[in-house]
Amino acid sequence: MALTAQQLDDISHARGDRRETRRPTVPALEEVLFQPFNVLDHGFVRVVDYMGDDAAVVQAARVSYGRGTKKVSEDRGLIRYLMRHHHTTPFEMAEIKFHVKLPIFVARQWIRHRMASINEYSARYSILDKEFYIPEEDKLAAQSTSNRQGRGEILVGEEAHKVLDILRGDAERTYEHYAWMLNENDDGTVPDTQRQGLARELARMNLTLNTYTQWYWKADLHNLMHFLRLRADRHAQHEIRVYAEAMMKILELWVPLTYEAFLEYRLDAINLSRSGLAVVKRMIGGEKVTQTASGLSVREWNELMSSLGLPSA
Numbered sequence: 605m606a607l608t609a610q611q612l613d614d615i616s617h618a619r620g621d622r623r624e625t626r627r628p629t630v631p632a633l634e635e636v637l638f639q640p641f642n643v644l645d646h647g648f649v650r651v652v653d654y655m656g657d658d659a660a661v662v663q664a665a666r667v668s669y670g671r672g673t674k675k676v677s678e679d680r681g682l683i684r685y686l687m688r689h690h691h692t693t694p695f696e697m698a699e700i701k702f703h704v705k706l707p708i709f710v711a712r713q714w715i716r717h718r719m720a721s722i723n724e725y726s727a728r729y730s731i732l733d734k735e736f737y738i739p740e741e742d743k744l745a746a747q748s749t750s751n752r753q754g755r756g757e758i759l760v761g762e763e764a765h766k767v768l769d770i771l772r773g774d775a776e777r778t779y780e781h782y783a784w785m786l787n788e789n790d791d792g793t794v795p796d797t798q799r800q801g802l803a804r805e806l807a808r809m810n811l812t813l814n815t816y817t818q819w820y821w822k823a824d825l826h827n828l829m830h831f832l833r834l835r836a837d838r839h840a841q842h843e844i845r846v847y848a849e850a851m852m853k854i855l856e857l858w859v860p861l862t863y864e865a866f867l868e869y870r871l872d873a874i875n876l877s878r879s880g881l882a883v884v885k886r887m888i889g890g891e892k893v894t895q896t897a898s899g900l901s902v903r904e905w906n907e908l909m910s911s912l913g914l915p916s917a
């Protein structure tokens with residue numbers, strides 16, 4: 605379970621609380637504020653707070669005194685222009701703060717995005733919940749033969765069952781050892797009064813990487829999109845991509861004009877290298893270009909053909 609009854613109750617109370625403000629708010633985002641978007645088997649992402657909206661981007665770009673909004677069509681045009689020309693600083697004027705619950709191995713990829721402020725649940729201070737990520741069967745795949753950082757065919761039959769048994773068994777066993785070493789229950793009671801128990805900061809070290817952790821993660825809109833560009837990409841590892849996909853839904857609710865421009869000029873767009881562009885020009889000119897005559901490596905050629913929806917051979 606991603607959230608306990610108490611946690612859901614806290615969220616419900618927070619959502620019931622209303623304040624008047626002169627600051628701009630976004631009704632569609634207010635609608636889902638604090639609510640968890642469930643991800644994986646026990647994870648979630650939820651918006652805790654935000655500052656600014658599409659108009660804040662426009663306002664900063666125009667350095668205006670009022671809200672900056674002229675007509676929606678003009679704002680849309682300006683946001684698309686900014687995105688297209690990598691004029692990024694106006695997007696830094698809006699910010700968003702998430703609460704995320706995620707497996708530790710996903711957190712290790714996520715934390716590489718340095719342009720964010722993070723505060724993680726302390727396993728020195730508190731006892732980690734007994735919650736592990738166990739992939740669904742159709743997510744258990746063999747190593748890709750063409751991509752060293754990817755997955756290939758789905759595992760089937762006996763091997764898939766054995767893998768799931770190992771994942772569950774190892775996580776359960778190491779958690780049992782963690783609990784034994786701590787010698788402390790969630791409510792502070794001590795199971796074995798004859799033992800001292802190991803410090804939390806040490807007992808945690810044998811936990812498996814699929815154990816869930818949690819953090820608050822705050823980023824500005826520019827850096828959020830940089831994160832999403834890399835992690836909502838179809839090549840990103842499934843387990844981080846599903847978080848990015850939940851955040852894409854939130855991005856759409858929060859800043860619909862920026863979201864649209866982001867899809868247009870970043871996520872669903874491609875960069876062409878100088879040689880790649882030359883290949884495209886030759887093809888448009890009617891030439892039948894081959895990989896060997898393209899000046900591209902086999903890998904680059906395959907990537908270009910795949911982006912253009914053409915066969916690589």
Ligand SMILES: Cc1cc2nc3c(=O)[nH]c(=O)nc-3n(C[C@H](O)[C@H](O)[C@H](O)COP(=O)(O)OP(=O)(O)OC[C@H]3O[C@@H](n4cnc5c(N)ncnc54)[C@H](O)[C@@H]3O)c2cc1C
Binds near residue numbers: 716717718753827835
């Ligand atoms: C497909 C893929 C495979 C990856 N494989 C690996 C891997 O094998 N090993 C590995 O270690 N990492 C790997 N990474 C992580 C990757 O190298 C980046 O650390 C991660 O994507 C964060 O990107 P970033 O540095 O642009 O983001 P952020 O840290 O958020 O930084 C945003 C931008 O700020 C600037 N910036 C931030 N810090 C500095 C700095 N110190 N100096 C100069 N400019 C800075 C840069 O312009 C940067 O793009 C992989 C990422 C992807 C998407």
